[in-house]
Amino acid sequence: MIREPVYVTRSFAPPEEDFQKYVHHIFESSQFTNNGPLLQELNEELRAFLGVRYLQFVTNGTLAIQLALRELGITEGEVITTPFTYVATTSAILWEHCEPVYVDIDPQTLCMDPNLIEAAITPQTKAILPVHVFGIPCDVDAIADIGRRYGIPVIYDAAHAFGCVYRGKSLLDYGDVSTCSFHATKLFHTIEGGCIICQDEAVSSKIHLAKQFGHSYDDHFQLGINAKASEFQAAMGLCNLPYVPRIIADRKRSVELYDAELSGRLKRPEIPAGTEYNYAYYPVIFPSEEALLRANDALEAENIHFRRYFYPSLNTLPYLSRKPHCPISEDLSRRIACLPLYYGMRSEDIRRIAALICAEVERNI
Ligand SMILES: *Cc1c(COP(=O)(O)O)cnc(C)c1O
Helix, strand or coil: CCCCCCCCCCCCCHHHHHEEEEEEEHHCCCCCCCCCCHHHHHHHHHHHHHHHCCEEEEECCHHHHHHHHHHHCCCCCCCEECCCCHHHHHHHHCCCEEEEECCCCCCCCECHHHHHHHCCCCCCEEECEEECHHHHHHHHHHHHHHHHHHHHCEEEECCCCCCCCEECCEEEHCHHHEEECCCCCCCCCCCCCCCEECHHHHHHHHHHCCCCCEECEEEECCCCCEECCHHHHHHHHHHHHHHHHHHHHHHHHHHHHHHHHHHHCCCCCCCCCCCEECCCCCCEECHHHHHHHHHHHHHHHHCCCECCCCCCCCCHHHCCCCCCHHHHHHHHHHHHCCCCCCCCCHHHHHHHHHHHHHHHHHHHH
């Protein structure tokens, strides 16, 4: 029997007719971009869905972080961040001429360890930029407390957190600013896209201007860049948003099946109490890097592809000027992989993957 390959993720596709209806409107109006009606509608729907006050849609999640840093006035100095995340968290800091200062992670949640933050603060510290990695909430109280005591803003890279609710409100509603990504591989997507959620109206207005070259008609208010999204991206978002509860429910089904089939053979990160999780990823922690590589070989032989999220630990990137040691992140990043997880994943594939992994793990006890 020839089986289709299984990849770590697969973009959600709405019914094609839904998208075509929007395309028809776009062609009729011939407004393709520049804060068009669909983008305004999506912006408002996202704001309502998340229950947040100020939300600025932008064209991707990387520019979201860069604009957040800029419009909080952070154009130099040190930004405290986590080594265990996608490279965009660090590259956004570097691109804005700031220096990432890495604080190691908590081995249970895989998020920045708040107990190590204060030791990393210097007179040059301009912001704390943690990540709710895999949608797992950071210790938001401890981090908010440190930010307040030192007068340092907290920016969350919440790229994985769309749909997570923590203690009764969206996880994107924590921090001075939160950013999200709506890239095609994310749980909710707009092909390419992202947003910035602010608590402060003034910051939100500055971002609104900055994302469209800093001007309105002939009035030039500030330096800007182009971070606008098109009507086609907005159309995809409007098609996908109503499916979010169904997407999360379906992922939950897959995660529960993985949990049952793996029956505790591999360690999993801990999700803090009070979280309504979005099931965005299924990270597993192998006992050793060798075990991970062997499991990878066994799956590859069956045309199943997991991914090492996130490897290498970012504090070891070759282009950094300072490479502090982060022992927990360096160790875990060698042993963590995300198993395939996407909307509509077949139970049969989950059972097959789990069986292959169990066989590998057992063989090596
Ligand atoms: C995807 C991602 C980003 C970047 O988002 P893009 O929309 O692809 O630019 C940033 N941070 C994290 C943690 C991500 O996973």
